[in-house]
Amino acid sequence: MALSFKTTNQSITARDGFLLDAILFEPEKPRACIQINSATGVRKEFYKNFAEYLAGQGYAVLIFDYRGIGKSRPRSLRGFAAELHEWGKNDMAAVLDWMDALYPRLKKYFIGHSAGGQQIGFMDNYDKVSKAISVSSSTGYWKWLSSPYKYFTLLVWHVLVPCTVSVLGYVPSSWFGLGEDLPKGVAKEWRSWCLRQNYFGNFLGETTPNFFASIKIPIHFIYPTDDNIATERSVASLRGFYTGAQTSVERVDPDDYGLRKIGHFGFFSRSAKDTLWPKVVHFFEGLS
Structure with a gap:
């Protein structure tokens, strides 16, 4: 039987003072805290049903929008300064600090979706996390994506991003059904990673922080067989950065769970509630 919980809107100050919009799902006596770190260009509300399920299992759960996304977006993205690695360095880290201040005695767990599972290594407070699950998280090197999808990404990186950034000052992803609009700096940094086989490895310790080798916690990578982005090779590539974990x-x-498809986003669909979502609880509670 699911536990009752309360839901409250929160405003969290990032490491550099930027305000992030968040929602906290809070049972009366939570057994641990879970921070859900979104995929690129995905609003926090996408994870609401999943967060409610976890709260019903007894966890205090927080979902939030990165800077430039959803309700953490300024009125105009033109001229808005933000880079992709800041989502980990300044946003995810600050949200974790906020949760730790609220529940200092409880364990902190991470669930990262896609890019949300890449960036623990950019956080200087990574040692506050006890366990992490990365869902459909991988490096995004274009050649390691599935065909023909990988050729579509070349069009995005070589035409869509350069042209829209030059003309508009941001990437209007929503115009093309590709998620939330992206700030210029986020899109450009993402592009620079995805066009390199070593992804952000070329930039670690230079333009991005690098705490990957220091992370010692259990990290469980889950990815579907029908995911166009998180493929066997690209998931293994990201896993390789966590050398100490x-x-x-x-x-x-999907066939094993009676699902028509899962893909890059389907793990968080309500259709997966009874089949895939319990895997998260089992991992965090040491039952798997």
Whole structure:
């Protein structure tokens, strides 16, 4: 039986003072805290049903919008300064500090979706996290994506991003059904990573922080067999950055769970509530 919980809107100050919009799902006596770190260009509300499920299992759960996304977006993205690695360095880190201040005695767990599972290594407070699950998280090197999808990404990186950034000063992803609009700096940094085989590895310790080797926690990677982005090779590539962590990988086939498809986003669909979502609880509670 699911536990009752309260839902409150929150405003969290990022490391550099930027205000982030968040929602906290809070049972009366939570057994641990879960921070959900979104995929690129995805609003926090996408994870609302999943967060409610976890709160019903007894966790205090926080979802939030990165700077430039959803309700953490300024009125205009033109001229708005933000880079992709800041989502980990300044936003995810600040949200974790906020949760730790609220519940200092409880364990902190991470669930990262796509890019949200890449950036723990950009956080100087990574040691506050006890366990992490990365769902459909991988490096985004274009050649390692599935065909023909990878050729579409070349069009995005070589035509859509340069042209819209030059003309508009941001990337209007929503015009093309590609998620939330992206700030110029976020899109440009993402592009520079995805066009390199070593992804952000070329920039670690230079333009981005690098705490990856220091992370020692259990990290479980879950990715579907029908994911165009998180493929076997690209997931293994991201896993390779966490050299000190206790990593494990699970590949899920939609047919095995009675699902028509999962893809890059379907893990968080309500259709996966009874089949895939319990995996999260089992991992955090040491039942798997």
